Amino acid sequence: xxxxxVGYPVQMNNKPSEALNYINPFIKKLNKTFPDKDIHLADExxxxxxALRIMIDGGVRRKTDRINRW
Numbered sequence: 001x002x003x004x005x006v007g008y009p010v011q012m013n014n015k016p017s018e019a020l021n022y023i024n025p026f027i028k029k030l031n032k033t034f035p036d037k038d039i040h041l042a043d044e045x046x047x048x049x050x051a052l053r054i055m056i057d058g059g060v061r062r063k064t065d066r067i068n069r070w
Contacts, residue, residue: 001038004030008041 006027009017031039 003038003040004034005040005042006030007044007047009044012045 006023008023009019011017027039027041
């Protein structure tokens with residue numbers, strides 16, 4: 001089975017984020033272009049925070065750290 005997974009960002013209080021103004025039209029166009037494919041929405045609330053934590057834990061320095069070294 002082939003399907004699309006689209007990140008669906010909502011705020012911590014479950015209210016729509018501003019990004020949904022761009023995501024919803026994309027989903028509509030995707031559904032119209034590929035009507036036979038399922039579209040699954042993935043909750044993205046924590047993904048950016050988790051990615052930053054993984055990067056920091058892995059030793060990647062923050063941008064301000066790199067700038068301050070010069």
